[in-house]
Amino acid sequence: MEIAATILHADLDAFYASVEQLLDPTLRGKPIAVGGGVVLAASYEAKAFGVRGGMAGRRARELCPQLTFVGGHFEDYQRLGDAAIAVLNDFTPLVERISIDEAFADVAGCTHLFGSPAEIAQAVRRRVRTELGLPISVGVARTKHLAKIASQVAKPDGLVVVEPDTELTFLHDLPVDLMWGVGPVTKARLAEINVSTIGQLAKTPGWSLEKLLGPAAGEKLADLAWNRDPRQIRTHSRAQSAGAQSALGKKPAEEKIFRPALLHLADRVASRLRAKSRPGRTVTVRVRFADMRAVTRSITLDAPISATAMLAEVAEELVRSALADHPAEKTISLLAIAVSHLEQHSGLQLELPLGLLDEKRRPGTRKGMTRWVADRAVDAIRERFGWDAVGYASVALGTARSLPDAFRELAEKEL
DNA sequence: TCTGGGGTCCTAGGACCC
């Protein structure tokens, strides 16, 4: 029996820019960009000039002199993104949200209530348009990968349904970089063996792909090119890591710069970990130098941590080690902290010594206990009065260039 | 105004254990 195309991929078009045009009618029909130093989102009118997300603002203005930059109503992005996902949830509980503006849904179990997958997709699009005022594109197919490609092809503001008997015809004419997992590097490598369409990729021998891209990537791409994609909708997936980073401009690679910066980053990360009782064992720092080359250092502890001061100290040690290995580098342009190997502790959990300790790998000392109490106090004050009510000042972070916290929160995955 | 901030997954070598 043929399996029907019941997977939807719904993707709000030029999301942040569309929200800005919704909120301010004078922006409609005009090339606009959300952001400033970097373009977070561009309206379709701006995209026509070649403006893209991630592009430096300066470059965007060169391409499109009449481009209007707008501030960014981050709370509205969150509200409207949530509302669009809620529309999908009105049809089926099998919804997998993958970002603020994008989700998969499997409607196999609700066609008897709402009609064919294509009809459901149109209903979703209509409701998002009439109730929220936003354009959304939807792809419908038998697999997640193909549904996602279909929604990209459907943009802007369209619907593409790929019936099971037309899958490979549809897929094989498309360029390889529409595939999930093919970015600039892989695209260039494939071009070396004269592969530029998904059809050409499909016809390339497996050993050739594996030699070019490695065993895992080679096999995965071959499978996707033949639309073999076994992935199911995953309704609740938990985060594997949590991190924070901050671009610094160009700052001297000195303690007095990186210590306060790391404390601020550690505070952001650790308070999220504490809020969900998910301490982690592995701490990774990333140091980017002036020329944009970056190095990482990590350590895996014997016991998981979520105390701000503890995380900050471990991170400082790692940064010192990274800088010591690159004595010629005098300038840093970014610092990042990530915590992985997250555990789940139920409710209140003290970071207590698990045994007798060597200072570094067994971070649960009496000092740790004191800090834990201090962290809990800070957390409690913030819960009542907001993040900025108390905490570690971000003195060295160059707040003028950093994005608002509201934007950072948009990108945070549920822990 | 040179290039944001949040993540996931893979590779490869070495340590270590059985």
Place this chain on the structure above:
DNA sequence: TCTGGGGTCCTAGGACCC
């Protein structure tokens, strides 16, 4: 003294996605 293969964990780097 010389020899092995498999498995797991850790670390550093990199590609990719939104």
